[in-house]
Amino acid sequence: INQLIIRERDRSTLISEACRLLVANRGYRAAMIILINEEGGPESWAMQGIASDSSELAEMLEQGTLPSCCGHVPAEEGVLLVENRKTVCKSCPIADMCADSQSLCAELAHEGKSFGYLAAAAEKHLDVDSDEKNLFRETAEDFAYAVNVMNIENARKKFESEHEKLQSQLLQAQKMESVGRLAGGVAHDFNNMLSVITGYAELAVNEIPQENPLHSDLQEILNAARRSADITRQLLAFARQQAISPEVLDLNETVENMMKMLRRLIGEDIDLSWNPSPGLWCVRMDPSQLDQILANLCVNARDAIKDVGRITMETSNITFDEEYCSDHPGFKPGEYVLLAVSDNGRGMDRETSDKIFEPFFTTKEVGKGTGLGLAMIYGIVKQNNGFINVYSEVGRGTTFRIYLPRHEGDLQHSKVPAAKDVPRAGGETVLLVEDEPAILKLAGTILKRLGYKVLQTSSPIEAVSLAKEHTGEIDLLITDVVMPDMNGRDLAERLLTGYPEMKILYMSGYTSNAIAHHGVLDEGVNFLQKPFSSRDLGIRVRRALDS
Numbered sequence: 035i036n037q038l039i040i041r042e043r044d045r046s047t048l049i050s051e052a053c054r055l056l057v058a059n060r061g062y063r064a065a066m067i068i069l070i071n072e073e074g075g076p077e078s079w080a081m082q083g084i085a086s087d088s089s090e091l092a093e094m095l096e097q098g099t100l101p102s103c104c105g106h107v108p109a110e111e112g113v114l115l116v117e118n119r120k121t122v123c124k125s126c127p128i129a130d131m132c133a134d135s136q137s138l139c140a141e142l143a144h145e146g147k148s149f150g151y152l153a154a155a156a157e158k159h160l161d162v163d164s165d166e167k168n169l170f171r172e173t174a175e176d177f178a179y180a181v182n183v184m185n186i187e188n189a190r191k192k193f194e195s196e197h198e199k200l201q202s203q204l205l206q207a208q209k210m211e212s213v214g215r216l217a218g219g220v221a222h223d224f225n226n227m228l229s230v231i232t233g234y235a236e237l238a239v240n241e242i243p244q245e246n247p248l249h250s251d252l253q254e255i256l257n258a259a260r261r262s263a264d265i266t267r268q269l270l271a272f273a274r275q276q277a278i279s280p281e282v283l284d285l286n287e288t289v290e291n292m293m294k295m296l297r298r299l300i301g302e303d304i305d306l307s308w309n310p311s312p313g314l315w316c317v318r319m320d321p322s323q324l325d326q327i328l329a330n331l332c333v334n335a336r337d338a339i340k341d342v343g344r345i346t347m348e349t350s351n352i353t354f355d356e357e358y359c360s361d362h363p364g365f366k367p368g369e370y371v372l373l374a375v376s377d378n379g380r381g382m383d384r385e386t387s388d389k390i391f392e393p394f395f396t397t398k399e400v401g402k403g404t405g406l407g408l409a410m411i412y413g414i415v416k417q418n419n420g421f422i423n424v425y426s427e428v429g430r431g432t433t434f435r436i437y438l439p440r441h442e443g444d445l446q447h448s449k450v451p452a453a454k455d456v457p458r459a460g461g462e463t464v465l466l467v468e469d470e471p472a473i474l475k476l477a478g479t480i481l482k483r484l485g486y487k488v489l490q491t492s493s494p495i496e497a498v499s500l501a502k503e504h505t506g507e508i509d510l511l512i513t514d515v516v517m518p519d520m521n522g523r524d525l526a527e528r529l530l531t532g533y534p535e536m537k538i539l540y541m542s543g544y545t546s547n548a549i550a551h552h553g554v555l556d557e558g559v560n561f562l563q564k565p566f567s568s569r570d571l572g573i574r575v576r577r578a579l580d581s
């Protein structure tokens with residue numbers, strides 16, 4: 035038994051082996067070890083010899099009750115030789131089986147702590163004297179010592195693995211955060227340049243007749259610039275710096291409206307099934323973000339399917355309680371709407387799925403994948419206080435689950451109809467403030483061509499004096515949000531005192547806290563995302579003026 039105690043590192047093997055040895059080598063008719071939990075109830079046990087197959091005893095232990103002899107062990111002595119069977123064994127299901135043996139029970143005690151009980155049935159003829167009782171108690175204490183060592187060891191292991199898990203989660207979060215900041219910064223500066231490229235190419239293309247070969251050259255420049263703008267848009271989404279205008283949405287309805295587009299995207303060889311769950315709660319998010327999420331998930335699913343296959347989209351309501359969240363790091367308790375997209379494609383291994391949300395991670399050939407799709411989805415989901423989770427098995431398929439927080443409230447249909455043609459000026463005056471000279475010049479040119487009277491400056495301080503000197507009305511202020519001397523919002527506030535009727539249109543490559551909280555625009559703010567086309571600018575200006 036001492037060897038067993040030193041060698042064995044598994045609790046259940048320890049106690050079952052110990053019982054076997056006690057019966058085989060010490061001549062007990064039965065041996066039983068019960069380990070107890072924090073509350074003092076039976077947690078695990080082992081038995082050998084008579085009564086070891088008693089289903090009544092097992093059932094009693096399952097239900098959390100200890101055999102009655104355990105409760106009669108005198109505390110100071112630590113061991114009991116049952117003499118008064120009538121009282122001690124009264125409610126015990128194996129009382130009859132022990133009746134013609136001498137029953138011993140000792141506490142597994144170590145340093146004042148109890149780990150459970152050791153019980154045994156000795157032959158009637160054996161002389162159970164005080165030496166025998168002491169030996170029995172010492173054996174129980176040795177077990178207690180071994181169990182204590184194992185508990186400490188297990189706690190240490192658990193702590194270490196949890197620590198490791200947390201550490202790697204933290205590292206991952208930090209990495210995503212810094213990559214996000216880098217990506218967002220690059221995208222922001224790049225956006226300004228793209229605005230200029232797109233803007234001038236658009237202006238030029240409109241001046242040149244179609245049959246001129248320069249026309250199609252310029253058209254190519256425009257196409258490339260638009261594709262680049264797509265990339266910066268995705269980077270900004272990943273960095274959570276994309277300006278959004280959330281609306282209350284019924285996901286079932288929004289997804290339904292996208293089905294035609296998604297079917298076209300995935301082609302004819304792949305089945306797309308759609309299982310909306312009835313009575314779905316509302317969410318509040320920017321519908322264009324939902325487009326981005328679904329389009330990207332479906333394209334990825336399509337790419338993972340070799341020839342024919344199936345993509346399934348479903349929705350449902352789901353509530354996470356504290357308990358669920360403590361088992362699932364990163365999840366917060368609350369009510370959520372689940373949007374799941376599954377495919378039966380090739381799936382991915384652990385190494386891949388650990389990296390998929392990182393920007394530029396792709397397993398696709400050069401030119402096929404950018405590695406930005408899931409990074410963008412990750413950013414969008416975070417920006418909307420949701421979670422995303424992926425489950426995948428190699429060769430079987432993948433499921434992405436997106437949980438978006440429930441929005442308490444009703445649907446409100448307040449969509450502005452999209453303008454077809456770029457609306458022109460009706461004699462209005464616009465004050466344009468933008469610290470990037472190339473964009474200032476471009477926007478000024480576009481606005482003048484649309485027929486607006488334009489006052490323009492690259493400095494907010496100068497804008498204040500321009501406004502003071504100006505004698506007529508100023509109908510609209512178009513201003514960058516982040517500028518060196520004064521931010522766009524402060525500028526607007528100062529100008530509003532002189533021109534209380536003036537409308538405001540902010541433009542920016544990303545949102546700043548001046549007009550948004552965590553990228554979510556304040557209610558009623560007119561906003562133009564850079565890079566913009568001349569068409570975007572024309573439409574937004576008209577909309578702001580008419581708002």
Ligand code: ADP
Pocket residue numbers: 330334335338377379380381382386390395396397398402403404405406407408409431432
């Ligand atoms: P991209 O599609 O440009 O490669 P994504 O960020 O959209 O970039 O995806 C990153 C990688 O994640 C993919 O290259 C692919 O390896 C993996 N992946 C994404 N979705 C799936 C899926 N449904 N099944 C298998 N692998 C996937």
Ligand code: MG
Pocket residue numbers: 330333334403405406407408
């Ligand atoms: Mg993709």
